[in-house]
Amino acid sequence: MKKVTKLRSTVLAAAITTTFTLGVVGQATAGPAPLAPLDSIKVPIPPDNKLTPAKVELGKLLFFDARIGGDASTGCSTCHEPDQGWAWAEDFSRGYPGTVHWRNSQTVINSAFYPRQFWAGSASSNEKQAKSAAKGGVAGNGESDIMEARLALIPEYVKRFKEVYGTEWPLISDVWGAISAFERTLNTVGKYEAPLDKYLKGDKSALSKQQLAGKAVFEGKGGCIQCHNGALITDSDFHNIGVPPNKRWEEDGLAQITFRFEQYAKGMTQEGYRKAKSDWGFYYRSKNKWDRGKFRTPSLRYVKYTAPYMHNGIFYTLEDVVDFYNRGGKDEDGRTTPFPENMDKRIKPLGLSDQEKEDLVAFIESMSGPEITMKKPAMPPYAPLFTKAQLQAAQEAK
Amino acid sequence: MGVRVATGRSILAAVVGLGVAFSAQAGKYPDIGPLPQLKINKAKAELGKRLFFDKRLSGDAAISCSTCHDPMKGYAHPDALSPGYPGNGHFRNAQTVINAAHKKVWNHDGRIGTNLNDMTREMLTEDYIMNMDMRIMQERVKQDPKYVKMFKDAGYGEPSNGSVRKAIPEYLKTLTSRNSPFDKGKMSASAKKGMAVFKGKGGCIQCHNGPLLSDQKPHNTGVQENFDVFLDPNNHQAFIAFTMFQGIPDYMGLKRDPGYYNVTLVDEDMGKFITPSLRELKYTAPYMHNGMIKTLADVVEFYNQGGGKDSRKSKLLKPLGLSAAEKKDLVAFLNALSGDQLTSDMHVWKGKYPAEYPVIADWKNVKN
Numbered sequence: 001m002k003k004v005t006k007l008r009s010t011v012l013a014a015a016i017t018t019t020f021t022l023g024v025v026g027q028a029t030a031g032p033a034p035l036a037p038l039d040s041i042k043v044p045i046p047p048d049n050k051l052t053p054a055k056v057e058l059g060k061l062l063f064f065d066a067r068i069g070g071d072a073s074t075g076c077s078t079c080h081e082p083d084q085g086w087a088w089a090e091d092f093s094r095g096y097p098g099t100v101h102w103r104n105s106q107t108v109i110n111s112a113f114y115p116r117q118f119w120a121g122s123a124s125s126n127e128k129q130a131k132s133a134a135k136g137g138v139a140g141n142g143e144s145d146i147m148e149a150r151l152a153l154i155p156e157y158v159k160r161f162k163e164v165y166g167t168e169w170p171l172i173s174d175v176w177g178a179i180s181a182f183e184r185t186l187n188t189v190g191k192y193e194a195p196l197d198k199y200l201k202g203d204k205s206a207l208s209k210q211q212l213a214g215k216a217v218f219e220g221k222g223g224c225i226q227c228h229n230g231a232l233i234t235d236s237d238f239h240n241i242g243v244p245p246n247k248r249w250e251e252d253g254l255a256q257i258t259f260r261f262e263q264y265a266k267g268m269t270q271e272g273y274r275k276a277k278s279d280w281g282f283y284y285r286s287k288n289k290w291d292r293g294k295f296r297t298p299s300l301r302y303v304k305y306t307a308p309y310m311h312n313g314i315f316y317t318l319e320d321v322v323d324f325y326n327r328g329g330k331d332e333d334g335r336t337t338p339f340p341e342n343m344d345k346r347i348k349p350l351g352l353s354d355q356e357k358e359d360l361v362a363f364i365e366s367m368s369g370p371e372i373t374m375k376k377p378a379m380p381p382y383a384p385l386f387t388k389a390q391l392q393a394a395q396e397a398k
Numbered sequence: 399m400g401v402r403v404a405t406g407r408s409i410l411a412a413v414v415g416l417g418v419a420f421s422a423q424a425g426k427y428p429d430i431g432p433l434p435q436l437k438i439n440k441a442k443a444e445l446g447k448r449l450f451f452d453k454r455l456s457g458d459a460a461i462s463c464s465t466c467h468d469p470m471k472g473y474a475h476p477d478a479l480s481p482g483y484p485g486n487g488h489f490r491n492a493q494t495v496i497n498a499a500h501k502k503v504w505n506h507d508g509r510i511g512t513n514l515n516d517m518t519r520e521m522l523t524e525d526y527i528m529n530m531d532m533r534i535m536q537e538r539v540k541q542d543p544k545y546v547k548m549f550k551d552a553g554y555g556e557p558s559n560g561s562v563r564k565a566i567p568e569y570l571k572t573l574t575s576r577n578s579p580f581d582k583g584k585m586s587a588s589a590k591k592g593m594a595v596f597k598g599k600g601g602c603i604q605c606h607n608g609p610l611l612s613d614q615k616p617h618n619t620g621v622q623e624n625f626d627v628f629l630d631p632n633n634h635q636a637f638i639a640f641t642m643f644q645g646i647p648d649y650m651g652l653k654r655d656p657g658y659y660n661v662t663l664v665d666e667d668m669g670k671f672i673t674p675s676l677r678e679l680k681y682t683a684p685y686m687h688n689g690m691i692k693t694l695a696d697v698v699e700f701y702n703q704g705g706g707k708d709s710r711k712s713k714l715l716k717p718l719g720l721s722a723a724e725k726k727d728l729v730a731f732l733n734a735l736s737g738d739q740l741t742s743d744m745h746v747w748k749g750k751y752p753a754e755y756p757v758i759a760d761w762k763n764v765k766n
Contacts, residue, residue: 070529071458072485098459099534137531141457146486146525149638152650153631169650250762253755257537260766264533274765382631386653391625394653398620398669398708 059182085305091313156380214363242329304368446569472681478689592731620706
């Protein structure tokens with residue numbers, strides 16, 4: 001049976017509206033947290049889902065297992081493909097067969113640091129994100145009962161779940177826990193450290209001259225640091241920065257279907273369903289009109305591998321992103337958010353020179369270290385649960 | 399229901415035991431005969447027909463209703479176990495949907511006892527059947543201008559989940575048996591003799607009665623389990639998902655199909671299945687809820703031996719002692735209950751579906 005989960009967080013919405021006071025455009029103020037190495041913060045581990053090597057290993061298998069989905073053809077890695085930055089290299093995520101998604105697939109790398117998952121923050125943990133993605137109609141489209149049933153018929157999983165969780169049979173709720181444990185290990189620390197981290201930890205040779213010039217733009221004239229700050233290089237907050245709707249909704253029938261489905265599924269009013277022509281973002285959670293068009297600031301770590309960018313993937317290069325901000329939140333055709341009244345007041349034309357823009361891109365690239373690659377593990381096979389002799393005996397006993 | 403079954407059972411047991419003239423007992427059961435005509439709304443049925451054959455009505459757009467209910471196979475499926483949704487299998491035989499509109503209870507285990515609207519919803523949304531999120535289905539349908547027009551013409555207005563669930567049942571009404579030798583009164587001599595066995599010595603009419611040749615009640619006939627349900631993990635996963643969702647105790651340890659027990663959770667209902675209609679059998683092999691019997695001759699022999707082995711088997715079943723000729727006549731009668739194949743475009747949508755969803759032009763300015 002299909003179920004809908006709606007998340008409403010008016011408390012959070014209220015908190016967020018008061019988060020920002022007047023930031024001075026174009027200058028680093030005392031407000032934003034300074035950039036910091038990623039290993040200066042720790043991945044939050046929920047007390048009810050401790051990280052163990054066995055659990056991480058199990059979660060890795062599950063992450064790559066397409067049987068965690070509706071027709072056994074889509075798993076987490078289907079839209080979070082390691083070779084595509086643990087994301088999906090198209091504007092919209094590919095979606096469940098027969099559908100297309102309506103937002104860009106975000107990288108799993110460093111996702112465990114976020115206090116809330118998804119572009120509109122609709123999941124408060126990796127566990128909830130995994131469940132939501134596996135079950136969502138345009139993502140995994142899996143139902144708990146059949147996914148759990150499949151695991152019971154894979155002896156390797158039965159054994160591993162028993163070892164990790166002590167249950168007789170794998171439970172679907174533990175699937176989300178194990179996948180999250182695996183995801184919490186996918187961080188750009190240690191050998192995947194970015195040049196910026198090395199620099200921030202004292203290796204002054206880690207950044208080029210140009211990157212240092214870009215850093216000055218990032219923290220100064222560009223004002224980027226106002227939202228992209230701290231060790232994760234994001235404030236994890238929600239802002240309308242002026243990203244225009246993806247034109248694909250005007251040109252692609254399949255995308256139009258998903259667009260309306262999302263309005264329906266996210267609990268829009270009848271009026272909202274009829275008139276929405278863009279992604280209303282954080283509004284779907286808060287239902288406050290001033291939250292229309294707001295999305296969570298993404299981390300800039302690992303962006304070298306995760307093009308295209310923005311919640312709807314409309315920009316394919318970092319240069320395009322920088323140009324967008326430089327125009328004050330407009331694309332090259334002058335298109336902007338349908339909710340300009342909600343646009344963050346700090347988004348203004350920046351007046352960056354070509355050199356400054358190049359420097360900025362070079363600096364943003366220093367936020368990505370080596371690519372995290374991973375060989376997909378072999379999937380453990382199904383096996384019958386009963387022998388013919390057992391079935392014969394049951395038949396005789398009827 | 400339980401009381402009526404029990405009464406019939408005790409009378410019958412006495413009758414069969416004493417060997418009283420069976421034809422006299424036939425009157426105790428609703429007579430077999432032609433099905434009533436159903437009033438059909440043509441525009442709605444036509445819409446339902448297009449929906450029935452449309453693969454876009456399943457989650458991954460890979461199967462339609464007609465994948466498992468194939469017109470060429472009497473709107474059933476020739477495999478013992480229905481194929482199910484991609485990624486899994488199934489644990490029961492796909493029943494014909496011919497005459498489904500005449501029934502009062504659906505599914506082999508009788509779990510839908512309301513109407514075909516609910517049955518349609520069940521088939522579309524169940525994860526191991528069509529796994530369709532109906533909100534996505536609605537938007538897919540709205541994306542196809544031909545549907546938009548057909549829904550409007552049918553008086554449904556804008557396409558919606560609700561009207562899909564009305565239109566398909568309207569179409570199913572058109573799938574009513576037509577021109578069987580039995581209905582036309584043109585049976586062979588052998589079939590006529592078979593009918594006498596059916597009503598008499600065979601005792602078939604005890605459960606297979608009325609125009610559908612089914613009492614639509616659950617009985618345990620002791621059909622052998624289909625081990626493929628459990629030996630093939632694709633089938634077993636559907637079975638586990640189903641029994642888990644239905645709240646069957648110890649679903650992981652189950653080595654048999656609980657049948658009607660699923661509805662009541664009463665032990666004595668374990669292994670009972672709803673009597674199927676005997677119409678259109680010619681096209682719908684294999685037989686029984688799990689497709690375990692391949693031919694009608696084998697089915698007749700199964701009952702001739704008093705059914706299968708089950709401690710809860712219906713007391714109505716006793717060895718029949720039918721002669722070879724009687725068995726042959728009975729099969730002839732069963733075949734005479736099949737009518738014309740419903741394979742012309744009167745019943746089958748033969749039009750094409752768009753390869754891609756058409757774009758809604760001027761999208762920014764039209765109402766969703």
